[in-house]
Amino acid sequence: MTYETAHRGIAEPAASATWHLAAVDRPDDPLLAEVEAVIARGLRAAARTGDRLYRLKWYVSGSRIDPARVGGPGQPAWSSYAYLVDENVVQVTEDLRMGTFGNWQEASLCVFGAELLAEVDEDLTDLLGTVLRRGGRPAGNVWSFGP
Secondary structure, eight states: OOTTTGGGOOOOOSSEEEEEOTTOOSTTOHHHHHHHHHHHHHHHHHOOTTOOEEEEETTEEEEEEOGGGSSSTTSOOOOOOSOOSSSOEEEEETTSSSEEEEETTTTEEEEESHHHHHHHHHHHHHHHOSOSEETTEEOSSSOOOOO
């Protein structure tokens, strides 16, 4: 994916789910804070010893955190995020096993990786409603044309 092709999003992996975030239109939206808390909890729970989580967004230096060493009691604050209202953002482990892709143009959040999805699927569905896509395929709740 390049900056020029980012508007098309990503090829969503088989173990993924994508939710619509049209209800979130401000960075300080309380719903977004709840979504971020679920994602952070899920990433910490699904992380393996030694995992690094990389956050990438356009025009800004990326960052790296150890999910097991941030966000808990007595630890530095969780500094990563899954969704921005005005820019695409990717969070991914260095082995690409799990992560998130926030697509602001589609107003969607894709969570991928079986371990992470198992941790957050139910909570995100409770917060955001019906899943748009699973494994990159419509989940039966939207009209779709093409393959």
